[in-house]
Amino acid sequence: MEVAMSQSDWENVTEDRQDVPFLDLGNLLSYLRVGCLVFTLLSCVLLCVVPYYAQQGRWLDDVWELIKPFLPISAEDTLDYFHGEYPYLPGDVLVPEGLVESAERQGLEEYDLQSAVAAGKRTRIPSEVILSVYINAPWLHMYEDSFVTMHAIGRTLLENGYLDPPIICPEETPVPEVIEEEDVEACVEIDPKHKAIMSLYPNGGSAWLYSVLDTSGIWAGPLGTVEIEEFEPNELWYIATIFNESLRIRLAGYKEDNILVLVNGLPVIIGTDIAPVAYPIVPDGYFVHPYPGSSITGYRFGDPVYDHGVLVRAHHPGVDLGKPGGGPVVAACNGRVTYAGWMDSASLWISGIVVAIECNPPSTDPTPICTLYGHGAEGTLKVRNGDDVRAGDWLFSAGNTGYSFGVHLHFDVRVGGGGPFCNQSVDPMYYID
Ligand SMILES: [Zn+2]
Numbered sequence: 001m002e003v004a005m006s007q008s009d010w011e012n013v014t015e016d017r018q019d020v021p022f023l024d025l026g027n028l029l030s031y032l033r034v035g036c037l038v039f040t041l042l043s044c045v046l047l048c049v050v051p052y053y054a055q056q057g058r059w060l061d062d063v064w065e066l067i068k069p070f071l072p073i074s075a076e077d078t079l080d081y082f083h084g085e086y087p088y089l090p091g092d093v094l095v096p097e098g099l100v101e102s103a104e105r106q107g108l109e110e111y112d113l114q115s116a117v118a119a120g121k122r123t124r125i126p127s128e129v130i131l132s133v134y135i136n137a138p139w140l141h142m143y144e145d146s147f148v149t150m151h152a153i154g155r156t157l158l159e160n161g162y163l164d165p166p167i168i169c170p171e172e173t174p175v176p177e178v179i180e181e182e183d184v185e186a187c188v189e190i191d192p193k194h195k196a197i198m199s200l201y202p203n204g205g206s207a208w209l210y211s212v213l214d215t216s217g218i219w220a221g222p223l224g225t226v227e228i229e230e231f232e233p234n235e236l237w238y239i240a241t242i243f244n245e246s247l248r249i250r251l252a253g254y255k256e257d258n259i260l261v262l263v264n265g266l267p268v269i270i271g272t273d274i275a276p277v278a279y280p281i282v283p284d285g286y287f288v289h290p291y292p293g294s295s296i297t298g299y300r301f302g303d304p305v306y307d308h309g310v311l312v313r314a315h316h317p318g319v320d321l322g323k324p325g326g327g328p329v330v331a332a333c334n335g336r337v338t339y340a341g342w343m344d345s346a347s348l349w350i351s352g353i354v355v356a357i358e359c360n361p362p363s364t365d366p367t368p369i370c371t372l373y374g375h376g377a378e379g380t381l382k383v384r385n386g387d388d389v390r391a392g393d394w395l396f397s398a399g400n401t402g403y404s405f406g407v408h409l410h411f412d413v414r415v416g417g418g419g420p421f422c423n424q425s426v427d428p429m430y431y432i433d
Contacts, residue, residue: 329395
C-alpha cells in the first residue's frame with residue numbers, strides 16, 4: 001500500500017517542483033514540506049516493506065545488506081511494526097551458563113539461544129524446533145540479526161502448517177481408475193510439519209530435511225510419516241537436546257513425574273525429589289477469587305486427566321473454573337507478573353495464554369506463593385512480564401486457548417521454592433472457596 005501511495009506522491013512532487021521557481025525563499029516552506037513527505041514515505045518503505053521482503057527469500061540478501069545500516073530502529077522493533085505487539089524479546093530469556101559454553105563451541109552465542117526461545121514463544125513453535133532449523137539452515141547470512149532469523153523460521157513453519165494435525169488417510173480409500181485433479185488433492189498423507197520444514201529450503205531435498213531431523217530426537221514423534229535414518233550424534237545434536245532439556249527445566253519448576261501427597265491432611269502435588277511444604281498461612285483477604293461467579297466445571301485439584309480414555313496426567317495441578325458467558329480473570333494476590341503470554345508446558349500442565357504471578361509473601365508465612373492462570377482469550381492480555389499487580393487487577397478474559405475444550409480458567413496455586421512458578425501445587429479451593 002505504501003508503494004502505491006509513493007508512486008502518485010512522487011508525481012505530485014515532480015509537478016510541485018516544476019511550478020516553484022528555483023531558490024525562491026518564499027517557497028522554502030513548500031520545499032521543506034515536500035522533503036518531509038519524501039522522507040516519511042522512504043521511512044515507511046524502509047520500516048515495513050524491506051523487512052517483509054527480506055523474509056520472503058534469499059534473493060533480497062543484497063538489498064537487506066544495503067538497507068540495514070539506514071534502519072533508524074533495531075530489527076526487532078521493525079518486526080514489531082509488521083507483526084503486532086509481542087511480549088518476548090531475547091533479553092527476556094535466561095539461558096544456563098553451561099548451555100552457553102556448549103553452544104559457543106558451535107559458533108552459537110547466548111543471544112542465538114535467547115532468540116530461539118523468544119521466537120518460539122512468539123510463534124508457538126517449540127523453541128528447539130526453531131533452533132534445529134536455524135542450525136541446519138544454509139541461509140543464515142541473509143539476516144543481520146539471529147532473532148529476526150529465528151522469528152522468520154517460526155513464522156514460516158507456522159504459515160506452512162507446522163502446528164496442523166497430521167493428515168491421516170482412511171485405510172480403505174478406493175483408488176479411482178482415472179485420477180481427476182480433485183481426487184489427487186483429496187487425501188495425500190504428508191505430515192504438515194514435514195512439509196513446513198521442506199518449505200524453508202525446497203532445494204535442500206531430503207538430505208537437508210534429515211540433517212534437520214538429526215539434531216533432535218523430538219522430531220521422530222511429530223514427524224511420524226517421515227522415515228528417520230540412523231545417525232551419529234554430534235555436537236549439534238547435543239546442543240539441541242541440552243537446549244530442549246534446559247527449556248523444559250526452566251519452564252517446569254519441578255519434574256514431570258509429580259506425585260500427590262498429603263501434608264497436614266491436605267493434598268499437595270510435588271516432584272519426587274522435593275520435600276513437601278505445608279499450605280502457607282495467609283491472612284484474611286490475602287487471596288481474592290480470580291474468576292468471580294465461577295465454579296468448578298472441569299478437573300478438580302488432584303484429579304487424573306484423561307484424553308480419549310488415555311491417562312495423560314496423574315494429578316491435575318489446579319482447578320478448572322467456568323461460568324456462562326466467560327468474563328475477566330483477575331489477579332488472586334498482590335505481586336509481580338513472572339510470565340505473561342503463550343505457554344504450553346506439560347510439566348506445569350498449563351497452556352494457552354498464561355499469566356503467572358509471584359505473590360508478595362504474606363506477613364504470616366515466609367513460604368513463597370505463586371499463582372498461575374491458563375487458557376486466556378486471544379488478544380485480551382492486560383499485563384506484561386515484570387508488571388506489579390494488585391489483587392483484583394484484570395489479567396485477561398477467560399478463553400479456550402491451548403489444551404482446552406471450552407472457555408474456562410485453569411487456576412493453580414503453587415508454593416515453596418520460589419522462582420517464577422514456585423515448586424509445588426496446592427488445592428486453590430482451600431484459599432478461594
Ligand atoms: Zn485445567
